[in-house]
Amino acid sequence: MTEIPEHLLKRAQAAREKAAAAEPAAESAASEPAAESPSDSRIPAHLLERSKAAKAKASGGEAESGGGAVAVQDKVASVVQATPTGGGVPVGAGPGGHTQRLLTVVKSGSIQDVKAQPVDKVHTWPHLLAAEFVAALACLTFTFLFSIWVNAPLLQAQNPNQTPNPSKAPWYFLGLQELLTMFHPMVAGVTIPGVGLIILIFAPYIDRNPSNKPEDRKFAISLMTVHLMFWAVLVMIGSFFRGPGFNFVFPWEDGLFFEL
Amino acid sequence: MAKIIDDTPKPTAKERLQSTVDSVQGGQVWSSIFRPGSIFRKGYSDSPRNRSYVIMNSVLYHLHPVKVKRHAVKVSYTLCLGGLSFFLFILLTVTGIFLMFFYRPESTSAWNDISNLQTSVTFGLLVRNMHRWGAHLMVISVFLHMARVFYHGAYKPPREFNWVIGVMLLKLTLLLSFTGYLLPWDQLAVWAVAVGTNMMGYTPVFGRDVRFVLLGGAEIGSETLLRWYVLHVLFLPFVTVIFMAIHFWRVRKDGGISGPL
Numbered sequence: 029m030t031e032i033p034e035h036l037l038k039r040a041q042a043a044r045e046k047a048a049a050a051e052p053a054a055e056s057a058a059s060e061p062a063a064e065s066p067s068d069s070r071i072p073a074h075l076l077e078r079s080k081a082a083k084a085k086a087s088g089g090e091a092e093s094g095g096g097a098v099a100v101q102d103k104v105a106s107v108v109q110a111t112p113t114g115g116g117v118p119v120g121a122g123p124g125g126h127t128q129r130l131l132t133v134v135k136s137g138s139i140q141d142v143k144a145q146p147v148d149k150v151h152t153w154p155h156l157l158a159a160e161f162v163a164a165l166a167c168l169t170f171t172f173l174f175s176i177w178v179n180a181p182l183l184q185a186q187n188p189n190q191t192p193n194p195s196k197a198p199w200y201f202l203g204l205q206e207l208l209t210m211f212h213p214m215v216a217g218v219t220i221p222g223v224g225l226i227i228l229i230f231a232p233y234i235d236r237n238p239s240n241k242p243e244d245r246k247f248a249i250s251l252m253t254v255h256l257m258f259w260a261v262l263v264m265i266g267s268f269f270r271g272p273g274f275n276f277v278f279p280w281e282d283g284l285f286f287e288l
Numbered sequence: 289m290a291k292i293i294d295d296t297p298k299p300t301a302k303e304r305l306q307s308t309v310d311s312v313q314g315g316q317v318w319s320s321i322f323r324p325g326s327i328f329r330k331g332y333s334d335s336p337r338n339r340s341y342v343i344m345n346s347v348l349y350h351l352h353p354v355k356v357k358r359h360a361v362k363v364s365y366t367l368c369l370g371g372l373s374f375f376l377f378i379l380l381t382v383t384g385i386f387l388m389f390f391y392r393p394e395s396t397s398a399w400n401d402i403s404n405l406q407t408s409v410t411f412g413l414l415v416r417n418m419h420r421w422g423a424h425l426m427v428i429s430v431f432l433h434m435a436r437v438f439y440h441g442a443y444k445p446p447r448e449f450n451w452v453i454g455v456m457l458l459k460l461t462l463l464l465s466f467t468g469y470l471l472p473w474d475q476l477a478v479w480a481v482a483v484g485t486n487m488m489g490y491t492p493v494f495g496r497d498v499r500f501v502l503l504g505g506a507e508i509g510s511e512t513l514l515r516w517y518v519l520h521v522l523f524l525p526f527v528t529v530i531f532m533a534i535h536f537w538r539v540r541k542d543g544g545i546s547g548p549l
Contacts, residue, residue, distance in 0.1 A: 240441030
């Protein structure tokens with residue numbers, strides 16, 4: 029014999045109990061004439077009309093009033109409990125004298141586990157593409173106008189015999205160059221950025237906290253903010269506050285020693 | 289006498305244009321170029337079906353799914369930073385190809401080529417400026433994109449690996465920018481690169497070899513320029529495009545962008 033899963037047995041038991049409890053109520057509901065509520069019915073109006081007409085014809089117009097009342101009875105309980113109200117309608121007939129019986133409704137969740145929940149989605153066009161287009165256009169406009177007004181630097185041709193003072197790396201490496209003033213080159217140029225990079229790469233495997241809510245990840249956010257600020261400050265010092273000999277200067281006193 | 293005057297009105301210019309357009313759009317050539325459902329075949333009227341066709345019938349827009357989560361289109365969530373990084377990459381590719389026409393990676397001619405580009409080539413200065421500022425902007429936007437992703441916790445499962453790819457892309461962006469920095473071959477470029485490569489020389493154990501491979505010699509010279517030029521215009525963009533493809537593909541496979549918070 030096929031084994032019936034326990035949760036289905038439980039559910040069937042609950043349904044039986046519920047049906048037993050609802051029985052008296054359903055009986056009274058079936059006996060009293062149901063209100064006219066076509067919107068409640070799942071059966072199209074024209075089909076109801078047709079079956080009503082057929083039934084009226086069959087019973088010789090006798091059941092005009094009773095048939096109309098049953099036609100809108102659509103609730104499962106009353107279908108199951110349906111009593112012959114109109115003359116000539118077979119015992120157990122459904123709405124409008126239909127003789128089919130709805131045995132059971134199997135909800136999709138009971139036999140198949142639906143994992144995907146419906147997600148509130150919008151069309152990419154126009155909702156996303158329009159925003160992307162405007163952003164790209166703004167970015168292009170900014171780059172274009174900036175390029176018209178500000179020229180890229182081109183100093184004199186390179187001369188291996190003449191070291192510019194100060195010699196600076198590109199701005200995004202100036203944090204590292206700034207570290208060079210404090211540590212041995214191996215620490216500043218290799219160890220610190222290397223460890224930083226490895227930690228950054230493995231961040232998802234180190235941070236096991238599953239939440240993405242800011243209030244749940246105060247430590248991670250603080251750590252990252254401190255980290256970003258650390259580099260931002262170093263880059264700014266390296267960019268604006270370092271003059272000849274990579275000595276500390278104030279840009280408003282000694283001028284700016286910085287090329288992009 | 290038979291009436292020989294044809295009194296049907298002559299077609300107006302507008303009607304003749306319309307019939308030409310119709311015959312072109314009904315032809316085999318046109319319908320072989322534009323796929324069924326393309327807005328160039330039957331016009332565009334706003335309907336859910338046509339909104340889907342816009343995405344499905346374009347090779348570029350096809351990077352996107354037809355539908356995205358409602359919160360994902362909020363500019364305040366992504367600030368468009370990832371998309372702008374990609375856009376800047378395209379802009380840099382286009383301007384970079386233009387620059388390649390006027391540049392020879394030899395120590396004797398590199399600086400003169402840039403100088404001539406600025407003074408004698410139509411729009412040369414403008415395009416070079418756009419390439420330079422676009423590159424700096426891209427470093428900034430990739431960096432901010434990383435910060436945005438971190439603060440949203442978007443690197444968490446199932447997106448861990450895409451974060452790893454993203455950090456690689458950040459590194460590649462920096463390398464692209466750094467290799468391009470040398471190419472003008474002026475005092476700024478050469479000495480900045482000297483500072484950077486000296487640092488790499490301190491890599492433990494094989495530091496000297498790393499530096500030698502990068503410079504193509506013991507000191508910065510012609511070989512370095514050629515090497516970094518090839519890295520800049522071919523090798524690194526090639527690798528970056530592959531990583532970007534994986535990055536974008538994974539965004540979709542991992543269920544679209546993260547969130548909402």
